[in-house]
Amino acid sequence: MSGTFVGMPAFPEASSSAVSDAQLRHNLRKATHTIRAKRAAVVGEQPDWAALREAGAAVKDRTLRHLDVYLERLEAAVVAAGGQVHWAGDAEEANRIVVDLVKATGETEVVKVKSMATQEIDLNAALASAGIRAYETDLAELIVQLGDDWPSHILVPAIHRNRSEIREIFLKHMASWGRPAPADLKDDPRALAEAARLHLRERFLSARVGISGANFAVAETGTLVVLESEGNGRMCLTLPETLISVVGIEKLVPTWADLEVFMQLLPRSSTGERMNPYTSMWTGATEGQTFHLVLLDNGRTSVLSDEVGRQALRCIRCSACLNVCPVYERAGGHSYGSVYPGPIGAILTPQLRGLVGPLEESLPYASTLCGACYEVCPVAINIPEVLLDLRSKVVARGHRGERLAMGAARRVLDSPRWLSLAQRSAGRLRRWTPRRLPGPLSAWSDTRDVPVPPKQSFRDWWAER
Amino acid sequence: MRVALFVTCVNDTLFPGTGKAVVRLLERLGCTVDFPMEQTCCGQMHFNTGYRADALPLARRFVTAFGGHDAVVVPSGSCAAMVREWYPSLGVTPPGGVFELSEFLVDVLGVTDVGAYFPHTVTYHPTCHSLRSLKVGSRPLDLLSAVRGLTLVPLGGAEECCGFGGTFSLKNTAVSAAMCADKVRGVLDTGAEVLCAADNSCLMHIGGALSRQRTGVRVMHLAEILASTEEDPS
Numbered sequence: 001m002s003g004t005f006v007g008m009p010a011f012p013e014a015s016s017s018a019v020s021d022a023q024l025r026h027n028l029r030k031a032t033h034t035i036r037a038k039r040a041a042v043v044g045e046q047p048d049w050a051a052l053r054e055a056g057a058a059v060k061d062r063t064l065r066h067l068d069v070y071l072e073r074l075e076a077a078v079v080a081a082g083g084q085v086h087w088a089g090d091a092e093e094a095n096r097i098v099v100d101l102v103k104a105t106g107e108t109e110v111v112k113v114k115s116m117a118t119q120e121i122d123l124n125a126a127l128a129s130a131g132i133r134a135y136e137t138d139l140a141e142l143i144v145q146l147g148d149d150w151p152s153h154i155l156v157p158a159i160h161r162n163r164s165e166i167r168e169i170f171l172k173h174m175a176s177w178g179r180p181a182p183a184d185l186k187d188d189p190r191a192l193a194e195a196a197r198l199h200l201r202e203r204f205l206s207a208r209v210g211i212s213g214a215n216f217a218v219a220e221t222g223t224l225v226v227l228e229s230e231g232n233g234r235m236c237l238t239l240p241e242t243l244i245s246v247v248g249i250e251k252l253v254p255t256w257a258d259l260e261v262f263m264q265l266l267p268r269s270s271t272g273e274r275m276n277p278y279t280s281m282w283t284g285a286t287e288g289q290t291f292h293l294v295l296l297d298n299g300r301t302s303v304l305s306d307e308v309g310r311q312a313l314r315c316i317r318c319s320a321c322l323n324v325c326p327v328y329e330r331a332g333g334h335s336y337g338s339v340y341p342g343p344i345g346a347i348l349t350p351q352l353r354g355l356v357g358p359l360e361e362s363l364p365y366a367s368t369l370c371g372a373c374y375e376v377c378p379v380a381i382n383i384p385e386v387l388l389d390l391r392s393k394v395v396a397r398g399h400r401g402e403r404l405a406m407g408a409a410r411r412v413l414d415s416p417r418w419l420s421l422a423q424r425s426a427g428r429l430r431r432w433t434p435r436r437l438p439g440p441l442s443a444w445s446d447t448r449d450v451p452v453p454p455k456q457s458f459r460d461w462w463a464e465r
Numbered sequence: 466m467r468v469a470l471f472v473t474c475v476n477d478t479l480f481p482g483t484g485k486a487v488v489r490l491l492e493r494l495g496c497t498v499d500f501p502m503e504q505t506c507c508g509q510m511h512f513n514t515g516y517r518a519d520a521l522p523l524a525r526r527f528v529t530a531f532g533g534h535d536a537v538v539v540p541s542g543s544c545a546a547m548v549r550e551w552y553p554s555l556g557v558t559p560p561g562g563v564f565e566l567s568e569f570l571v572d573v574l575g576v577t578d579v580g581a582y583f584p585h586t587v588t589y590h591p592t593c594h595s596l597r598s599l600k601v602g603s604r605p606l607d608l609l610s611a612v613r614g615l616t617l618v619p620l621g622g623a624e625e626c627c628g629f630g631g632t633f634s635l636k637n638t639a640v641s642a643a644m645c646a647d648k649v650r651g652v653l654d655t656g657a658e659v660l661c662a663a664d665n666s667c668l669m670h671i672g673g674a675l676s677r678q679r680t681g682v683r684v685m686h687l688a689e690i691l692a693s694t695e696e697d698p699s
């Protein structure tokens with residue numbers, strides 16, 4: 001996965017600074033609660049939601065089971081429709097392919113449709129080092145790019161910013177990327193959107209290369225599908241002469257009939273709308289356009305080989321799980337050290353990258369297992385189940401201190417005699433129960449009082465009864 | 466009716482009052498309560514932290530202790546969920562009749578009015594595992610609503626996790642404390658004198674903060690309120 005977040009601290013450290021950021025806490029609380037309520041309302045009005053959700057999961061599972069077949073079908077269909085297909089094993093290969101394709105056009109500027117896959121591989125940095133400037137055209141991505149910031153949400157990458165911060169960013173940085181923001185820019189949403197619109201319009205009209213991802217790729221016809229709200233994506237997809245789409249291999253659906261299910265699931269789950277404003281679909285190269293499809297693995301086949309973890313590949317990146325996650329709401333997206341934050345990030349990042357470092361090992365623990373994510377996931381990914389499975393893999397790799405403590409606790413708990421001895425000693429020492437606990441347990445007593453053990457355990461009471 | 470009590474290691478060790486309340490309540494409702502002495506812990510802490518090999522003997526012990534019983538009552542949503550939802554992933558078949566307390570009262574005994582008296586203002590935190598794993602729904606609220614003298618006030622953001630999460634509270638202290646703070650604010654906003662839940666681990670967490678902040682709000686397990694009567698108040 002991407003180098004963007006390399007060197008990020010583990011989740012507990014990163015999130016503890018986020019927790020203390022009052023502005024961030026306020027922005028996130030407001031934004032997630034608003035979208036949470038919208039989603040709940042539009043999902044609630046769909047009587048067959050449970051069945052749709054099941055169908056979504058089933059279609060994805062079927063596709064993943066025969067991924068090899070559908071990928072080749074997609075390739076054949078895209079080629080037949082005049083497109084070219086490239087296969088990228090990892091981020092580096094994907095970046096190299098895209099850089100070479102852009103270079104071959106002779107252009108030094110590209111416009112981009114909001115895309116998670118290109119964020120994942122850190123394409124913009126790769127393009128920059130080849131002397132190519134990539135312009136993000138999604139409003140929130142633009143805010144992130146202008147602010148030299150990181151995305152913190154799948155759907156709303158700048159969710160951690162409020163409008164006065166956005167105004168600041170526009171005033172300060174728009175000029176160095178193109179048309180400057182008006183000097184008297186106000187911080188109301190209309191004015192901000194207008195400034196972005198004028199800034200971006202120049203880009204669309206001059207760009208000759210567009211880069212996108214895709215929400216879905218329909219294998220039977222080789223059609224790519226992008227759902228968006230702003231219409232910027234449509235401009236990037238239609239105006240340039242060359243279009244390059246970087247698409248994860250799990251984005252496939254076999255047929256248009258299968259796509260129908262997701263067209264209902266996705267907008268309601270992500271933006272809380274019955275239908276998204278813009279849906280663009282294209283098959284191969286349209287007249288006068290060159291079209292390249294870069295199919296990206298980057299760890300996906302290894303996720304696919306994991307019996308429990310593979311369900312993460314069903315994800316349609318709706319971000320409903322982020323919006324209901326109480327941990328995400330307080331920790332913010334950056335704490336997850338990846339372009340995939342929140343519950344899905346906690347199970348996807350350690351799988352795509354492997355449990356390669358302290359951050360990846362900490363992510364499966366970045367959850368209370370409250371299950372709110374699983375409940376809202378439109379493709380029924382049992383996120384707690386995957387978290388638990390990943391935790392057992394983390395444990396298998398070491399952590400001696402904790403292992404010893406857990407082993408000792410198990411030996412006491414696996415013996416009624418030892419348990420009762422421990423209870424009696426705690427009961428006898430109850431007067432000396434410390435207000436502050438030692439070692440890692442101090443984390444408890446810093447903000448909470450410690451329960452004082454009773455004089456008599458339940459089992460002793462029962463035995464005496 | 467004969468029923469076996471799985472009191473849970475947390476209640477056994479730290480909150481025996483909850484176990485005693487369950488016994489008092491069930492006997493008042495005409496049940497004969499067994500307490501298999503070989504029971505200890507369901508293995509939830511080990512399992513949830515990733516220590517499956519350590520959770521396995523505890524799960525097996527549970528099955529041995531309760532295998533022969535028709536009905537097992539558990540006064541903890543998360544322990545009941547551990548047994549019913551997660552034992553299979555350890556390769557352990559859970560015994561048939563494992564019920565969280567409110568499920569047992571409403572579904573098995575068929576009562577919502579348990580004849581309790583508790584003249585206090587109470588708010589209820591549903592706890593995640595009761596809510597989303599066991600899906601106990603309105604059962605606890607129905608039980609509380611039938612208690613004489615009790616004023617039930619709704620908790621804002623009730624369905625949001627309190628931030629305990631077992632070892633989460635130690636591994637991710639800051640986020641856990643932040644979640645707890647919001648839960649405490651919700652509780653204080655209700656003006657209730659008692660916060661009730663059907664899981665003492667969540668109550669230990671929220672209650673620990675309520676007490677540290679000297680809020681004067683006390684926490685009580687659902688069993689303790691339901692066991693309370695005019696003659697013998699909890």
Ligand code: SF4
Nearest residue numbers: 315316318319321377
């Ligand atoms: S895991 Fe589910 S809820 Fe989360 S982004 Fe993916 S599809 Fe949406």
